[in-house]
Amino acid sequence: MNLPKLFEPSLRHRAHEIGLEFQGREFRFDELNRRSNRIARRLLAEGLVPGDRVAVYLKNCVELIEIFLATVKAGFIFTPINILYREGEIEHIFADADPRVIFAHRESDEILAPLVSMRIARHPQLRHWRVEELIGNEAEEAKEAKEAKEIPSSQITSDTVAALVYTSGTTGRPKGAMLTHGNFVANAESLIAAWRMTTDDRLLLPLPLFHVHGLGNGLHTWLALGFQTRLLERFDKETFIEQLLDFKPTVFFGVPTMYVRLLETPPEIARRIGQSMRLFVSGSAPLPAAILEQFRGLFGHVILERYGMSETLMNLSNPYDGERRPGSVGYPLPGVSACICDPASERLLGDNEVGEVLVKGANVFSGYWRNPDATRESFTKEGDKDGTKAGDKEGGREGYFRTGDVGVRSSDGYYTLQGRLRELIISGGFNIYPREVEEFVMKLPGVAAAAVVGTADPVKGEVPVIFIVADPQSPPDMAAIEAACRKGLASFKVPKRFLLIDELPRNAMGKVQKNLLADRLRSQ
């Protein structure tokens, strides 16, 4: 099974139906199909071969969907880059993923053109295509459509890599998670089954398509079933309620920050929205139980919380029927097996014992791009014959994926996440690895040491705060440091506060005791 086959019910069998709305325009499935074939042919004519990376640096738009379809149809690897990323972050992905083509809007030339021209000097095959240039004239399109042959996708198996999704690591540099066609197909199929999605649904989609939440959950379930979707360029808190009233979706996938924003909805309007809605799902960050309760009071719906990761797509979900337990992420989704184990010994733990959450299934990625060491470390070793270790060889995979999340399973099977083994801040559903920000700031003049910690925020969940130790020889200009962060880091990674500190608290091993820094922030 592969993605083109998964999408056949829409792209072929519902070809003449309008499947998508974007910025007031409607798109039929055959239009998307034809235009994506055109892009695929252009990529093939450019000499791309299966396995080549096609990068996109795009905010949500129809072209992003068409490029995605073109890429997976022809067996290339879709490589989305977060539109909030700045030069250094993009440059790293260029160097690591080594894309053959980068698609972007003209308005991104300012940031991309210098990076591309630098790279082209050593990699002359790289192409920078502006999506504005993809729009051909109608006569050309009609001629092509007549001659159009389907793009050969028969070689694409479930093990073919479909996307390279960059996810930050504790090492400070994002790693490319290789997600296969089989991973995405398994994810879409299990969500459709678990959340009772049908062709009668209507999806309002404001999530960015450069992350697997928007891509795997939103785009793929839509293309698999062919229901009506309205895509938004982004979540705009000023106009989102109008969008809900106007489009009357039955399904909504959001991050907790979006639900916090929705609590500002006037009660009468919230009730109306709730009446036409079937299912609100939340993920990408923990949903506070208080938000779930307030939302229930206002909209008359219990938000269904689920848990996923870029490396595994969706793992666990509260049930559609049955108790949606506040604070819990529910049970393993169909086809996913989960367990809790001791992170040091990998010994399986029982109910109510706290340990690392491990998962296994057709949803789990095939490894990190060109990084076998990181791949090896992220899976448990092969299991012991007596079955006391979590790993096993069933299903032909090397053990279970180590999520790095700490959790517990209740005696009735519900999983609850309690923290993380690795440092990670989640702000508005975007992941921030403190080390990446620290390394960036440490390179700036006047900084002797830096430590980033997360602090609670009522809307974003958490926000980053940085403690800086000044270089005694040349103390830092804090305003310049902040400006450098704004220029060089994605906006969600920029610390919300820049604090000078005489020295960082360290333990006997010299490791920074971030818990003490976090305590200090709480007590202020």
Ligand code: MCA
């Ligand atoms: C946020 N900003 C954006 C976008 N989102 N800019 C362009 N396109 C976007 N899509 C920038 C704004 O320019 C602004 O930058 C800052 O973020 C805050 O925006 P604001 O209007 O104040 O929005 P908000 O009401 O605070 O809400 C932020 C948000 C955003 C819309 C909730 O955080 C968001 O879209 N989050 C979704 C992230 C997501 O999809 N995560 C999935 C990861 P400035 O500060 O410079 O003005 S995948 C994952 O985690 C796993 C797999 C999982 O389980 O899902």
